[in-house]
Amino acid sequence: MIVSLLYKATRKLLSLPSLLLRGDAAKDAELLVLRHENAVLRRQLASPVRYEPVDRFWFAALSGLIPRCRWREVFPITPGTLLGLHRRFVAAKWDYSARRRTGRPPTATALKSLVLRLAGENPRWGHRRIQGELARLGHRIAASTVWEILHAAGIDPAPRRSGPTWREFLTAQAEGIIAADFFHIDTALGRRLYALAFLEHDTRRLRITGVTAHPTREWTVQQARNLAADLGIRMESLRFLLRDRDGKYGAAFDAVFEAEELDVIKSAPRAPRMNAHCERVIGSFRREVLDHILVMGEAHARQVLAAYQRHHNEHRPHQARNQLPPDAQKQPTAIDSGAHKLLHTRILGGLINEYRYAA
Incomplete structure (x- = not known):
């Protein structure tokens, strides 16, 4: 649109001198000299002249001031070339192909990620399961597009993907x-x-249920009952109790946890690594x-154990929990x-130090 307006304005401005100075002999002589010089230069050129878009613009604008019968003598191009330039100019003006995109819009990089x-x-999720999860999150994307993204990234279909890592597997079991x-x-x-x-x-949460000089089976059973009462609803998410084969445990101890639908797993004899976390x-x-x-x-032992249990559960960082x-x-x-x-904060007389910023 801007080029069209500029072209029309140029044609109007160039028409004014032809009306005002048409009878000027000096101008006519100058034009004859320039025309003859142009003819001489064209005879000396071995290769055709290449015109820039600006040159073509001026030729098209000046053509309206000169009769068509004299174009061959004035312009260094033929009328067919000039008309072809004009046709391309008009076609480009009304061509909207560059302004529209064909096919599907590209998928956003954030959505691919x-x-x-x-x-x-x-x-274990296939491309359709992933597409369903994206739809639940509000992203409208075709299942075929999800498949193309996975295929381009070299990710195999769900049945052929690598299974969970040992860390993922053990974390799921640890719950x-x-x-x-x-x-x-x-x-x-x-x-x-x-x-x-x-x-x-x-969670790596530590619970020290009691201290005694005589750990009988009856005392151990009572500690199991106390733990079940303290855990409350948390017992529903537990599935296994891991213990060694110490004689201080007994059938009554196991029965407390079996009543909560836990399976009691005994480690092998003299194999402390089977209970490595404890x-x-x-x-x-x-x-x-x-x-x-x-x-x-x-009494002193209970105080020390309670202080360390609080420090372990509330303050001490653990690598397994980031x-x-x-x-x-x-x-x-x-x-x-x-x-x-x-x-x-000094714990147990300074054996353990805790640091925190004041609120």
């Missing part, structure tokens, strides 16, 4: 496992105490506390360390 993410996190183990504490006077610890594999927690408790403190008696403590549900938000005061 979402398709690949769903396929990676759900190896239903709780482990039990005994460990001993030697007091300052040489008396040996026994504590019963339970550890949830999924062994690791007990080892951490020894290295961080018991190796650096003298326990005076049962450096989160068992009771934490999400990562803490980042704050400006210079704008908040750092608080220091």
Whole structure:
């Protein structure tokens, strides 16, 4: 549209001198000289002249001021060429093919990334299942497009994809496992105490149910009952109890968990690695506390164990939970360390230090 208006304005401006100066002999002579010079130059050129779009524009605009019978003498191009240029100009003006796109619109990059993410996190989902999940999220995309995205990324159909990794498999299994183990504490006077610890594999939450110098089967059964009462509805999500073959356990101990529909799994004799999670927690408790403190008696042992259990569940980071403590549900938000005061809490007389920013 702008080119058309510019072309019409140029034609109007060029028509004014022809009306005002038509009888000027000097102008006619100058035109004859320029025409003759143009003829001489064209005879000397071995190859055809190539004109730029600006040159063609001016030729087309000046053609309206000269009679058609004299075009051959004036213009270095033929009338057919000039008319062809004009036809192309008009065709380009009314050509809308470049303004519209044929076929389906391209898929957004963010949507492609979402398709690949769903396929990676759900190896058993096919392209139609992924398309259904995208539809639930509000993304309108054809199942064939999802298949093309997966095929271009080299992801095989769901039955032929690689299965879950060991980490994914064990994490899924850990949600239903709780482990039990005994460990001993030697007091300052040489008396040996026994504590019963339970550890949830999924959350790494530690529960130390009691301390005694005489861990009989009846005492152990009571600790199992106390644990079942403390867990409450959480017992419904557990499926297995893992323990060793210590004689302090018995059929009554197993019956408490079997009544809650848990299967009791016994580790092999002299195979502590089969209960590695409990062994690791007990080892951490020894290295961080018991190796650096003298326990005076049962009351003191209960105090120490309660303090460490609170620290373990509420503050201590765990690699298996992305450096989160068992009771934490999400990562803490980042704050400006210079704008908040750092608080220091001493646990068990400074054996363990906890740090947090003041609110």
